[in-house]
Amino acid sequence: MFRKKRKVQGDETILSLARIVGDDYILYRKEDLIAYECDGLTLYKGMPKAVVFPKTTEEVSQIVNYLSNCNIPFIARGAGTGLSGGAIPFGGEVIISLVRMKKLLRIDYENRQAVIQPGFVNLKLTNSIAHKGYYYAPDPSSQYACTIGGNVAENAGGAHCLKYGVTTNHVLGLEVVLPNGDIVEIGEEGIADRPGYDLLGLLTGSEGTMGIVTKITVRILKNPEGKKTVLAYFDRIEDASYAVSDIISVGIVPAALEMMDKTAIEGVEAANFPVGHPKDLAALLLIEVDGITVGIEDEINEIVEVCRRRNVREVKVAKDEAERAKWWANRKTGFGAMGAISPDYLVQDGVIPRTKLPEVLAKINDISKKSGLRIANIFHAGDGNLHPLILFDAKKEGETERALAAGSECLRACAESGGSITGEHGVGIEKKEEMRFIFTDDEIEAQTNIRSVFNPHNLLNPGKIFPSPSRCAEIKQEIITNREPVIN
Ligand SMILES: Cc1cc2nc3c(=O)[nH]c(=O)nc-3n(C[C@H](O)[C@H](O)[C@H](O)COP(=O)(O)OP(=O)(O)OC[C@H]3O[C@@H](n4cnc5c(N)ncnc54)[C@H](O)[C@@H]3O)c2cc1C
Known part of the structure; x- marks a missing residue:
């Protein structure tokens, strides 16, 4: 990644930053900066002035202090998987990449906490504690790459956040470098609540606009005693949508309740992790329940019954862990899978009241027809967090603009239904107007x-x-x- 033993040549800013992080940990040549022009939202691009890779909180503080004294704007960056353009420069900012700060600092099983640096990759946390029967609950589909620092900034969610809550429900403490370089601690290890304003809640989800997170204390959970996963196939999207509300209204809170529509199913089946879903389905639900083993059986039976009442074509329970993992790989790689059926796609992220699912999905269908672009839906149905994926071809004149307009219309439909314009991907550059x-x-x-x-x-x-x-x-x-x- 870095050129070894090189001598930095640049203006005073570059030389000063290099003195803080070392010559090997700064990029400033145009060819090196291209990778940092955008994040997961590739429609927008801007060239940073430089990218620095600090190793310690003190280095972050010195960088920030120097830049703020020089009035130079700066942006924190984790893995760059953000989908709303939060880490994209407009031009001339210095990017502070946290990827070298990737240590697991401490695990405290007694108090069920872990302390990590911001560049620690989400999935690595669960992998590091799994042998003791623990896991970290927020599981964005990008968890194999995204960092927990980025998760805190975006208040990331995931398939299993329906029952366990999103990142903010798992953050217990933060160390933050403020924009003037001061280092502050927010929250107290081991203390669930404290008087005064909820600064942890304020910082979590602030999209890297209030401070740079340099250390995080998170809650870790004991693995549930058991879990079961159900796949339900529907011929009508309305039936699948009503089944979602019915499941919750009978009193079950599944660990996950995900939905894919026909276009999405076409995409995932054409990509790298097909499971053999029938091609003519209108929608499918992937439902997981977990908890005490005896209770799970009852909940599964009830879910199957609800699905039958909603005219399910077929409903099946994963026969073993291998089958469950296969179903989840198919779902979690769903966004990327759209590349198998479309040259480009735009991921949207809105929230609606769960009961409005049939109505809003119908509106999205109308937006698709009006724009002349296909829209696939893969989403966290249980918490009403929609992800319309607008399929387009950037090489075709006007399609990018049409895709952006369709995305905005989808968000308008969410807002008009009493929902919101982002569930978990943040506002960033992308949804400012919305x-x-x-x-x-x-x-x-x-x-x-x-x-x-x-x-x-x-x-x-x-x-x-x-x-x-x-x-x-x-x-x-x-x-x-x-x-x-x-x-x-
Ligand atoms: C295929 C795919 C699937 C996805 N699925 C989900 C999903 O299920 N749920 C979900 O919530 N998101 C999902 N995302 C979006 C993305 O992965 C998350 O927003 C994630 O939290 C971003 O983490 P990152 O390390 O990549 O952050 P980046 O993209 O690098 O940065 C995101 C924002 O956080 C800020 N930031 C980064 N690090 C810090 C820090 N240490 N301190 C302060 N600010 C910081 C940046 O300035 C930027 O504004 C998905 C993305 C992809 C590409």
Whole structure:
């Protein structure tokens, strides 16, 4: 990754940053920076000034202190899997990559906590504690790559967050470098609640605009005694949607309750982890229950009964762990699988009240017809977190713009149903304008005022989350067309 034993040559900023991290841990040549022009949202691109790779909190603090004194904007970056463009520069920012800060610092089984550095990859935490019968609950589908620092910034969710909660429900303490370089501790190990404002809750999900997380204490959970996984095939998407609400309303909270529609099934079956779903299905549900073994059987029977009442074509229980893992691999690689049926795709992320599923899915279908673009739906149905995947071909004139407009329409449909414009991927660059679907100008201003308490000069990740009056849409357009944007 890094060129060994090289001598950095650059302007005063590059030389100063190199003095902090060492010559081998800074990238500043254009050819090296290209990989950092975007994150998982590849529609927008901007060239950073440099990327630095600190090893310690003190180095992060020195970098931040130097940059803020020079009035140079900067962005924290984990694995760069974000889907709303949170780690994308507009041009000229310094990216502070946390990937070298990837140690598991401490595991405390007695208090059920782990302390990790921000660059620690999500799945590695569960892998590191599995031999003791423990796991880390938030499981984004990108968990094999994304970092826990990035998860904290985005308040990441995952398939099993329906029952166990999203990242914010598992963060117990943070060490944070503030935008002036100060190092602060938030939260207290071992103490579940403390007086005063919930700063942990505020920082978690702040999309890297309030501070750079350099150490995290998270809750770890004991593996459930047992788990069972059900696959239910439906001929009508409405039946699958009603079954979702019915399952919850009979009093079951499954560990996971996921849905895929016909187009999504076509994609996952054409990609690397097919399981042999029938090609003519309208929708499928992947449902997992866990807990005490005796209770699981009853819940499974009840779920099967609910699905039958909703005209399920076939419902089956995974016969062993291998089959369960196969079903999950098929689901968790679902976004990437769209590459098997479309040259490009845009992942959207909205939330709706669960009971509005049939209505909103019908609206998304209308948006698909109107835009002339196919839309696949793979999502966390149990918590109403939709992921419409808009399939398009960027090489075809006007399709990118149509895909973006269709994505925005999907979010409008979510907002109009009483939901929200993001469930877990954040606002980033992508959904700034759509913030207006759910917040008034006053509410947006109140939130930027809160950001200013932590980030008074807006040097940390500027231009993200909040629309700036009338300029936001233009900036997005300038980035798509690779013109130099102006950041307000
Ligand atoms: C195939 C695929 C599937 C996905 N599935 C899910 C899913 O199921 N659930 C889900 O929630 N997300 C999902 N995502 C989105 C993404 O993986 C998550 O948002 C993840 O939390 C990002 O982590 P990262 O390390 O890649 O962060 P990055 O993309 O590097 O950064 C994301 C944001 O966090 C900030 N940031 C990063 N590190 C820090 C830090 N240490 N301190 C402060 N700010 C920081 C960045 O500035 C940026 O704003 C998926 C993405 C892909 C590509």
